[in-house]
Amino acid sequence: MIQKTKKLLLNPWFQLVLSVLFVTTSEVFLKRGAVEAPRLPEEVNWTGVSGLASPDVWYGILFVIASFISWLYVLRFIPLTIAYPLSNVVHVLVPLASWFFLNEHISVQRWCGIALVLLGVLIVAKPVARMEENL
Amino acid sequence: MTPVSALLILVALILYILGQLFLKHAMEDDLGSARFKKNFAVGLSTMTVSFFITLGLLQHFELSYLYPFQGLSVVIISLLAAAILREKLTPRLFIGAALISAGVVLVSLS
Numbered sequence: 001m002i003q004k005t006k007k008l009l010l011n012p013w014f015q016l017v018l019s020v021l022f023v024t025t026s027e028v029f030l031k032r033g034a035v036e037a038p039r040l041p042e043e044v045n046w047t048g049v050s051g052l053a054s055p056d057v058w059y060g061i062l063f064v065i066a067s068f069i070s071w072l073y074v075l076r077f078i079p080l081t082i083a084y085p086l087s088n089v090v091h092v093l094v095p096l097a098s099w100f101f102l103n104e105h106i107s108v109q110r111w112c113g114i115a116l117v118l119l120g121v122l123i124v125a126k127p128v129a130r131m132e133e134n135l
Numbered sequence: 136m137t138p139v140s141a142l143l144i145l146v147a148l149i150l151y152i153l154g155q156l157f158l159k160h161a162m163e164d165d166l167g168s169a170r171f172k173k174n175f176a177v178g179l180s181t182m183t184v185s186f187f188i189t190l191g192l193l194q195h196f197e198l199s200y201l202y203p204f205q206g207l208s209v210v211i212i213s214l215l216a217a218a219i220l221r222e223k224l225t226p227r228l229f230i231g232a233a234l235i236s237a238g239v240v241l242v243s244l245s
Contacts, residue, residue, distance in 0.1 A: 072162055075158055075162040076163065079216065079220075079223070080220065081213045081216045081222045084212045085209055095242070110241075113244075114238065114242060116235075116238030117234070117235050117239060117242070119238070120230075120233070120234030120235035120237075122231075123234065124228055124231035127225075
């Protein structure tokens with residue numbers, strides 16, 4: 001069991017999945033925290049520093065750090081020409097998460113853009129999946 | 136858009152792309168070596184500067200206005216990874232990257 005978990009954690013493709021999930025989670029927390037945060041006078045508010053008063057913003061920051069660490073591990077093993085396009089699946093996951101958790105509205109044109117990103121990600125991922133099967 | 140803000144958008148994009156390339160280059164190295172430390176430091180610094188320029192730009196522009204430039208990074212990073220880091224860029228990978236870039240631009244225009 002421990003062996004299996006360790007093997008999974010050391011798998012760069014699993015870390016890539018973790019990295020995009022961490023980014024998505026961080027965005028939801030940061031948005032929630034930014035909304036709850038007290039509004040300061042306009043002159044200082046642009047920095048978003050008042051957001052630090054919200055625990056959600058701190059959870060968001062933790063997830064940003066976690067995603068960066070996973071991403072560095074990914075970079076060690078997967079070419080950038082594959083890893084970077086695949087990481088852009090966040091442009092699919094973040095709108096879906098905002099729609100699901102934050103009840104945000106998504107326009108038709110935006111759904112089309114999301115579908116295009118997903119198509120691009122699948123085109124990059126398919127030969128990779130075949131490559132992995134042969135290993 | 137003023138020439139200064141256009142320049143800042145361009146600089147933020149270039150620094151972000153350089154950051155990814157340097158971090159990638161660093162992570163392929165021996166993690167104890169001096170070369171790793173140098174490349175990692177350069178990558179982390181350029182990314183940090185890019186982050187703060189973007190934060191500053193966000194005061195003046197809508198996120199949806201700055202987002203398309205981020206979308207372009209997919210195609211540019213793929214091309215530069217092939218040219219500089221000698222990675223293999225198949226036509227299939229390039230088409231995938233181009234579709235993702237187009238998708239991100241479309242998402243931000245709506």
